[in-house]
Amino acid sequence: MRFDVVTLFPDLFGPHLTQGVTRRAFESGQVEVRLWPLREHADDNYRRVDDRPYGGGPGMVMLAEPLERTLDAVKTAGGGRVVYLSPQGKTLDHARVMKLMEEQAVTLLCGRYEGVDERLLERRVDEEISIGDFVLSGGEVAAMVLMDAVVRQLPGAVGDSASVVEESFADGLLDCPQYTRPETYMAARVPEVLMSGHHENIRRWRLKQALGRTWLRRPDLLAVRRLNEEESKLLEEFRQESGAKS
Ligand code: 4FV
Numbered sequence: 001m002r003f004d005v006v007t008l009f010p011d012l013f014g015p016h017l018t019q020g021v022t023r024r025a026f027e028s029g030q031v032e033v034r035l036w037p038l039r040e041h042a043d044d045n046y047r048r049v050d051d052r053p054y055g056g057g058p059g060m061v062m063l064a065e066p067l068e069r070t071l072d073a074v075k076t077a078g079g080g081r082v083v084y085l086s087p088q089g090k091t092l093d094h095a096r097v098m099k100l101m102e103e104q105a106v107t108l109l110c111g112r113y114e115g116v117d118e119r120l121l122e123r124r125v126d127e128e129i130s131i132g133d134f135v136l137s138g139g140e141v142a143a144m145v146l147m148d149a150v151v152r153q154l155p156g157a158v159g160d161s162a163s164v165v166e167e168s169f170a171d172g173l174l175d176c177p178q179y180t181r182p183e184t185y186m187a188a189r190v191p192e193v194l195m196s197g198h199h200e201n202i203r204r205w206r207l208k209q210a211l212g213r214t215w216l217r218r219p220d221l222l223a224v225r226r227l228n229e230e231e232s233k234l235l236e237e238f239r240q241e242s243g244a245k246s
Contacts, residue, residue, distance in 0.1 A: 001154060002032040002105040003147055004079040005140075006070050008049060008112050010035040012140045022148055025157035033147070034077070041070040050113050060113040064120035071107070071124050080105030081126040085139035085146070086115065089128030094169035096129070097149045108146065110139035172225040174218055176209035204234065212238035 005013060017026045017033055025031045042049050043065070050060040071082060080103055090096070100106060109116070109125065121128070131142045152158050168175040179190040193205045211234055214221050227235060 001030070001101070001103065001150070002034070002078075002080070004034045004036060004074045004077070004105065004107040005110065005143055006036045006038055006067065006074065006107065007110040007138075007140055007143070008038050009110075009138065009140055010037045013144065016144045016148070020148075021158045022151040025151045025154055030154060030157060031147075031151050034074075034079075036070050036074055038066055038070055041073065042066045043069070053114060058114070062111060062113060062116040062120075064117040064123075067109070067116065067120050068124065071109075074107050078105065079107045082107045082109055082124055083146070084109040084111065084116070084121060084125040084128045085131070085142035086111055086128050087130050087133065087135055089130040091130050091132065092146060092149070094172075097146075097153060100146070100150050101153045106150075108139075108143040110143050112138045171210075172221055173210040174214045174221070176206040176213070204230075207231065208234040208238050211235040212242065215239070216242070 007013070013033065013035055017023075022031075026033065038049050039047050042063075048063060049066050050062050053059065053061045071079075083100075083106055085108065129142075129146065131145045136142060152164055158164050164170065177191075179194060183190050183195065191205065193201050196202065207230075211222075211227070211231055215235060215238070
């Protein structure tokens with residue numbers, strides 16, 4: 001898979017590509033990242049990439065032309081569909097991550113300032129994606145979030161691919177609680193079932209906790225997920241035990 005990143009701050013991406021679980025995917029060539037420094041495509045001798053907004057108001061807006069030229073160069077180099085990271089986009093979720101993972105190449109357009117001239121977006125952007133309802137100082141960190149979420153799902157990208165399959169949202173539920181040494185921490189013990197070695201009981205406990213947490217914290221996720229018989233029974237047990245009226 002290949003990411004082409006159009007950005008005013010290419011140096012922001014270095015550490016992200018060379019550390020952590022996704023490092024191997026980048027270093028093994030399973031994932032290629034090409035950084036396209038926007039200022040290199042600014043034609044006037046001031047290498048302008050932004051200007052004041054028509055209609056007045058605070059801040060600056062990114063000029064269409066330097067972006068158009070950069071996207072031309074990316075396309076010529078085999079770049080893929082253009083994703084603009086912005087608060088106006090559809091919020092990124094697991095389903096969108098899994099779809100993006102199927103792409104051969106994705107071009108990530110990172111905005112700065114107040115945003116990008118709308119005419120460029122209309123002409124060259126295939127999709128706007130937001131990482132959440134808040135405003136960042138730039139699209140770069142949003143691009144890193146998207147790349148991290150997608151790369152982790154690539155086969156073998158993360159050491160133990162089982163961990164990717166069993167984590168939050170992979171099955172539409174939040175993750176169950178996790179524990180490690182010591183058995184007792186600040187007088188709190190690890191749930192006995194997890195030290196029982198009884199894999200079936202452990203599986204059911206984890207599923208019950210995942211269902212219960214999702215019901216408590218993200219009922220919106222349960223609203224769009226059909227529960228099978230075992231799951232319905234486990235969730236009912238959890239609700240009873242948490243004192244909820246059935
Ligand atoms: C953002 C988000 C985001 C808006 C103005 C960059 C900033 C500045 N991108 N999800 N939320 N972008 O806040 O993706 O240009």
